[in-house]
Amino acid sequence: MKHAIISYKGQIYNATTNDESILQLENGESVSVDDVQFLPPVKPHTIFTLGLNYADHAAELSFKEAPKEPLVFLKGPNTLIGHKEKTIRPIDVEFMHYECELAVVIGKQGKHIKAEDAYDYIKGYTVANDYAIRDYLENYYRPNLRTKNRDTCTPIGPYFVDKNDIPDPMNLTLTTTVNGEVVQTGSTKDMIFSISYLIEYLSSFMTLNEGDILLTGTPKGSVDTNHGDVVQTEVEGVGRLENTIIAPRWEA
Incomplete structure (x- = not known):
């Protein structure tokens, strides 16, 4: 369901x-x-976002080695929009790309959660498209606010899927199309840090709460998007999320 x-x-x-x-x-x-x-199919509490959690994406961004520990930053709820909504691309930027991601929704409060118990704390999953504007990127390890916290730049949905309906979230195909052309494919099995590891890691120093959302990263295939582009990000079994890139009204 x-x-x-x-x-x-x-x-x-x-x-x-x-x-x-x-x-x-x-x-x-x-x-x-x-x-x-x-x-958005989930009312968020804290939104955690993973950077460089796929080795091929890290290599795509010219990193010679994958991260040794999770690169995590926070995102505000102002960024979230729903399925078939519009994402604003500023007029003066040169490179704004999608990021197809499996989003994990926490179902109950916990701290010091062991990896083997992590799935007991998951409520379910949805799809996220975490756009990045590379023009504003100061440091890949700590993206600044203009890169990852812009209004409308994180479509999410269309659906929330109960965890019991996804037998193995660590073996799901991710696909992105732009104007109907496939531009990104990957699999959650290629994550550097697994879902259970990430829950153990985060809860080792802070409390996780019901409604927290964990965006687990994206595989390689970053392509620039422009005004008018229709972008679909899909996670196998979870859903296909669509949105359109537009110019700001005051700049169009």
Whole structure:
């Protein structure tokens, strides 16, 4: 079962679907996915983002060695938008690329969690597209706010999927298309730091809470995107997330 949060006729609803064409609203009404506005399917607490968690992506960015420990930074909820929404690309930037990522949603509070117990603390999964504007990048290990905390630059969704519906989250195919052309493929099995390791690592020095979201990184295949591009990021079994790049209204 897949879950969504949508806007329909001026009201916000929780919804579920089995076939991704018809949504069942919490009031019992059935509606087409074409008649609703998708919102982020998770109300976030803290958003953790992994940098360089795939060796091929690290090499793509000219790193000779993969990180020895997780490179983690935080993201604000202002960055999140829903499925089929629009992401703003500033007029004056030269390189803005997508990042297809599996997002892990924490289901209960915990600290000092052992790796073997990590999945007990997971509620489920969704898809994220964590855009990066390389023009503003000061340090790959610590991206500044203009790189990773810009409004509209993290589409997420369309659906939240219960953890029990994804038997092996460490063996899922990731795919990105731009205007229908495949530009990025990879697999979660190639993560440098696994989901269970990341939960153990983060909880070793801070409390994880229900609603925390962990964006687990992206494989190689970073291609510049431009105004008008339609970008789809897909994680096998979790969902296909679509959004469009636009210019700021005051600069268009």
